[in-house]
Amino acid sequence: MQIAVASGKGGTGKTTIATSLALSLASLAKVRYFDCDVEAPNGHLFLKPEFTESTPAVIRIPQIQTEKCTACGRCVEVCEFHALAKVGKNILVFPQLCHGCGSCTWNCPENAIVEVPNPIGTIERGMALENIEFFRGLLTISEPMPTPIIRQLKKRMQPQPNTINIYDAPPGASCSVVETLRGVDFALLVTEPTPFGLHDLKQMLGILADMHIPSGIVINRDGIGDDSLEETLREYNVPVLLRVPFDRKLAENLAAGRTLVDVYPEYGGILRELYQQITEIMGGKAK
Numbered sequence: 001m002q003i004a005v006a007s008g009k010g011g012t013g014k015t016t017i018a019t020s021l022a023l024s025l026a027s028l029a030k031v032r033y034f035d036c037d038v039e040a041p042n043g044h045l046f047l048k049p050e051f052t053e054s055t056p057a058v059i060r061i062p063q064i065q066t067e068k069c070t071a072c073g074r075c076v077e078v079c080e081f082h083a084l085a086k087v088g089k090n091i092l093v094f095p096q097l098c099h100g101c102g103s104c105t106w107n108c109p110e111n112a113i114v115e116v117p118n119p120i121g122t123i124e125r126g127m128a129l130e131n132i133e134f135f136r137g138l139l140t141i142s143e144p145m146p147t148p149i150i151r152q153l154k155k156r157m158q159p160q161p162n163t164i165n166i167y168d169a170p171p172g173a174s175c176s177v178v179e180t181l182r183g184v185d186f187a188l189l190v191t192e193p194t195p196f197g198l199h200d201l202k203q204m205l206g207i208l209a210d211m212h213i214p215s216g217i218v219i220n221r222d223g224i225g226d227d228s229l230e231e232t233l234r235e236y237n238v239p240v241l242l243r244v245p246f247d248r249k250l251a252e253n254l255a256a257g258r259t260l261v262d263v264y265p266e267y268g269g270i271l272r273e274l275y276q277q278i279t280e281i282m283g284g285k286a287k
């Protein structure tokens, strides 16, 4: 089973739910936790893994061999990301816009492009407890594009028997979230009952519908705000699978690096029941 925990707006408690879900399910199966929030990963603050591997995340960017280039401009035309530009008879490469897709190389009629490695961050692996394998991507500060590193992180996502993969998605509804969601069985959307972020949540629900990914809602800090969230959820017909009441004691403990199940152990059983609800919604279709 592959479950993404996403939000829409940041700060709704996505990592709070993702980390405690991982801890709760670790008694049922091996859990693999992927922190895909590569610009500001913080799952490690709660699960406290011991990292034992660190590998560079690299994309391959084009380098133009000017002696072969005829300045036909084909590479510029095929680059969807505007990472190439033709200026006079020269082709300029903008590495920070390049996604390393290789399209320009494939389409160059003169074989005038070679690809050179460009490091964009690191992928780290470790264990948290004995049953939670923890992966995180770390985007190098100044690198603008999180998507390629998420793609590399998720190369490790192959389903394994009796293993639950949990993906802690980046906040927002950008292409890095779409990359995180690609290939998952189910998305758990964590939100709070305030008008703030409702726009992002609606965007997320639209994206999930387009990607045909079933979803359910966790309402965090239940009891604050107004009814606009409930009205939206009725409109989109998405089930609410869990409500976590607003609680100052919990907020203080989370700020100190403790998890929801550290503070309230009864959430272990509640989150296992939530997982049971997800498997029922999936009807045995999960990989």
Ligand code: SF4
Residues within 6 Å of the ligand: 060, 061, 062, 078, 079, 080, 081, 082, 083, 084, 097, 098, 099, 100, 101, 102, 103, 104, 105
């Ligand atoms: S590798 Fe892809 S993204 Fe990068 S310059 Fe070539 S076509 Fe554009």
Ligand code: SF4
Residues within 6 Å of the ligand: 064, 068, 069, 070, 071, 072, 073, 074, 075, 076, 091, 107, 108, 109, 110, 111, 112, 113
């Ligand atoms: S496609 Fe090849 S030959 Fe044409 S402009 Fe680009 S690098 Fe030069």
